[in-house]
Amino acid sequence: ASTIDGRRKGACLFCQEYFMDLYLLAELKTISLKVTTVDMQKPPPDFRTNFEATHPPILIDNGLAILENEKIERHIMKSVPGGHNLFVQDKEVASLIENLYSKLKLVLVRKDEQKSASLRAHLSRIDGLLERRGT
Structure with missing residues (x-):
């Protein structure tokens, strides 16, 4: 959801693009994917405790939280099977x-x-x- 007002859907193009790519990998049974939405106007207490003021996207892989877009891209490229193919620009x-x-x-x-x-x-x-x- 949007970090602008908490109501708009899909405001983050980075989230949209990589969700679709990761969802494809999950459909191919290459990875397991779980998406959790958070209302940034009223985040749950455990979210506030763990991520303070960090805005989505946040990638959590085997307990490791990655908070920045470029670091998320690097992590996917290096650690996700088939992830390196997501960054080949056609x-x-x-x-x-x-x-x-x-x-x-x-x-x-x-x-x-x-x-x-x-x-x-x-x-x-x-x-x-x-x-x-x-x-």
Whole structure:
């Protein structure tokens, strides 16, 4: 949840991206994954005791707490089976998905046919890439 107001979902892009990657590894049975959400406006006492004013994301692996984004990335890369693959940047994929969310949001908010056509064309390009790669 959002550290901005405790109500918005998915405000942290770092959390979203790595949750999806770690969830994939869990689906492949490479790792075991447990996600715990915390209301930062009213964190539970044990959270306050252990992490004071630290904002999410926090990764806990076998009792070791990692609190900074870069350290979380390094830990995943070195310690999580298959984790090193999460940080290989595919430029073609990155450019295709870069503006997908904003286009989808415009279609949902404005319901404009031109925006819908733009989104469909974008999704078609993503579909083409997946087909070329056999995924």
